[in-house]
Amino acid sequence: MRADALRNRVRVLEAAEVVFAAKGVSASTEEIALLAGVGIGTVFRHFPSKEALLEAILLDRVAKLGAMARSLATSLDPGVALYGLFTRMVDQAVTKKTYVDALADAGFVSRIGRSQAGQEAVQALGALLVRAQQAGAVRDDIGVTELIALVVGASRAAEYATGNRAAQARTLQVVFDGLRHPDRSSGSEANDS
Amino acid sequence: MRADALRNRVRVLEAAEVVFAAKGVSASTEEIALLAGVGIGTVFRHFPSKEALLEAILLDRVAKLGAMARSLATSLDPGVALYGLFTRMVDQAVTKKTYVDALADAGFVSRIGRSQAGQEAVQALGALLVRAQQAGAVRDDIGVTELIALVVGASRAAEYATGNRAAQARTLQVVFDGLRHPDRSSGSEANDS
Numbered sequence: 001m002r003a004d005a006l007r008n009r010v011r012v013l014e015a016a017e018v019v020f021a022a023k024g025v026s027a028s029t030e031e032i033a034l035l036a037g038v039g040i041g042t043v044f045r046h047f048p049s050k051e052a053l054l055e056a057i058l059l060d061r062v063a064k065l066g067a068m069a070r071s072l073a074t075s076l077d078p079g080v081a082l083y084g085l086f087t088r089m090v091d092q093a094v095t096k097k098t099y100v101d102a103l104a105d106a107g108f109v110s111r112i113g114r115s116q117a118g119q120e121a122v123q124a125l126g127a128l129l130v131r132a133q134q135a136g137a138v139r140d141d142i143g144v145t146e147l148i149a150l151v152v153g154a155s156r157a158a159e160y161a162t163g164n165r166a167a168q169a170r171t172l173q174v175v176f177d178g179l180r181h182p183d184r185s186s187g188s189e190a191n192d193s
Numbered sequence: 194m195r196a197d198a199l200r201n202r203v204r205v206l207e208a209a210e211v212v213f214a215a216k217g218v219s220a221s222t223e224e225i226a227l228l229a230g231v232g233i234g235t236v237f238r239h240f241p242s243k244e245a246l247l248e249a250i251l252l253d254r255v256a257k258l259g260a261m262a263r264s265l266a267t268s269l270d271p272g273v274a275l276y277g278l279f280t281r282m283v284d285q286a287v288t289k290k291t292y293v294d295a296l297a298d299a300g301f302v303s304r305i306g307r308s309q310a311g312q313e314a315v316q317a318l319g320a321l322l323v324r325a326q327q328a329g330a331v332r333d334d335i336g337v338t339e340l341i342a343l344v345v346g347a348s349r350a351a352e353y354a355t356g357n358r359a360a361q362a363r364t365l366q367v368v369f370d371g372l373r374h375p376d377r378s379s380g381s382e383a384n385d386s
Contacts, residue, residue, distance in 0.1 A: 109353070142367065145360045149350040150367060157346025160302070167338045174335065174343060178371025 009046045011036045013060060016053050025054060055108070059117050065089065066121030073128040079137020082128050083176055086151060090172060093155035094162065109152075122148070139181045150175055202239045204229045206253065209246050218247060248301070252310050258282065259314030266321040272330020275321050276369055279344060283365060286348035287355065302345075315341070332374045343368055 001009070015036035019027045029050065033040040047053040065085075072081035112118045126144035133140055154175050161167040194202070208229035212220045222243065226233040240246040258278075265274035305311045319337035326333055347368050354360040 139367070142363050143360070145354060145357060146364045146367065149353040149360065149364045152353045153346035153348075153350025153364070153368075155346075156349035157342040160342040160345045161338060164338060167336070167342065170335055171339045171342045171346070173375070174332070174339065174371040175346075175368060176371065177374075177376035178367040178369065180376045181370075182366070183370035183373045 005046075008036075008038055008042055012038060012043050012046055012053075013056060017057050020054070020057070025050070029053075055111070058108075058112055059115055061092075062112055062115070062121050063117040066117060066124045069121065069124035069128050073124065073131055075131075077137075078128060078131035078135050082132040082138065083179075085125075085128070086154070086176075087172065089151050090155045090158050094158045094168075138179055141182065142179075150179070198239075201229075201231055201235055205231060205236050205239055205246075206249060209240075210250050213247070213250070218243070222246075248304070251301075251305055252308055254285075255305055255308070255314050256310040259310060259317045262314065262317035262321050266317065266324055268324075270330075271321060271324035271328050275325040275331065276372075278318075278321070279340075279347070279369075280365065282344050283348045283351050286344075287351045287361075331372055334375065335372075343372070 012032065016032045019032050019035055023031070029043055030040060032053075033043045036043070043053075047056060069085060072078070072085060075081040113122070122144055125147060129138060129142075129144055129147055132138040154172055157171045157175075158168045161171060205225065209225045212225050212228055216224070222236055223233060225246075226236045229236070236246075240249060262278060265271070265278060268274040306315070315337055318340060322331060322335075322337055322340055325331040347365055350364045350368075351361045354364060
């Protein structure tokens with residue numbers, strides 16, 4: 001891709017992220033072109049459909065998340081790093097409507113998960129998780145699948161409690177406390193089902 | 194409503210629940226009428242739109258949930274009762290596509306929440322929660338809002354881990370362990386955001 005085409009692509013992506021965040025994924029392509037300062041033809045040349053645009057934004061976000069997890073994996077305190085990243089992911093999911101709308105679509109989530117950026121992010125998260133477990137900050141009996149399921153679930157819980165920051169914080173604290181280590185007094189109710 | 198009209202209404206509701214569970218909410222009204230053994234006019238007379246039908250099903254489910262919570266609130270072991278009900282709600286959300294689809298729609302959730310059946314169910318869940326807290330089975334620092342947010346979040350987490358029963362059970366166990374009592378070794382990461 002030529003340098004100016006690449007610049008336009010990045011400009012459209014950034015504009016789309018802002019517009020989707022403000023108005024949800026139903027925002028029009030015209031608004032995105034206007035904010036990016038390009039013609040609507042340029043938008044369609046790079047992204048033939050709104051789904052393609054949304055997918056590119058999420059892949060970009062996932063790639064950044066992977067890079068962040070990778071750099072945090074060498075942190076001196078992997079526990080703080082992991083819980084910090086977890087909090088950040090939940091915050092992003094709640095404040096950015098783009099995320100919430102897209103994450104509600106299971107097909108979309110699994111497509112992102114199978115992408116190279118997705119697999120690299122999962123691998124990096126997994127490495128950070130193992131380091132946090134070695135540091136005693138996270139219970140030993142969960143893997144990266146459970147971790148991601150909990151991020152997705154905690155994001156949905158926070159969205160449910162929208163407008164009540166205190167309830168959102170307490171909900172996340174419950175998940176974090178459960179992540180630290182198995183409750184010794186706990187029965188096995190979760191396995192009864 | 195006359196007795197036969199009432200019988201038809203119940204029949205349509207039950208058929209709709211089965212059809213939606215099997216095929217998702219995009220299933221046709223014709224299929225529902227066929228399974229219920231009534232004409233399509235009868236379906237529309239009771240439920241003018243698919244939304245009305247879906248809402249009636251969920252209100253019925255919520256009413257049953259409320260009745261169950263109310264009867265469990267006098268249980269000798271309110272902790273076991275609460276975790277059992279929590280598990281059941283998550284299982285239902287995951288196995289019944291109707292639930293998942295509808296719960297992804299925040300407007301729908303808040304409309305159900307404001308209904309009489311919804312308010313009674315919240316009240317009954319709250320009473321069960323207080324009894325479980327008095328029995329020492331649930332931490333003291335959460336209320337019914339956090340509890341419901343966690344049910345919704347745990348359902349989404351379980352859906353994410355679809356096909357992996359072991360991961361689903363471990364994910365739920367993390368939430369339950371966090372619900373039992375605050376982790377004394379825990380910092381305050383969740384409040385940093």
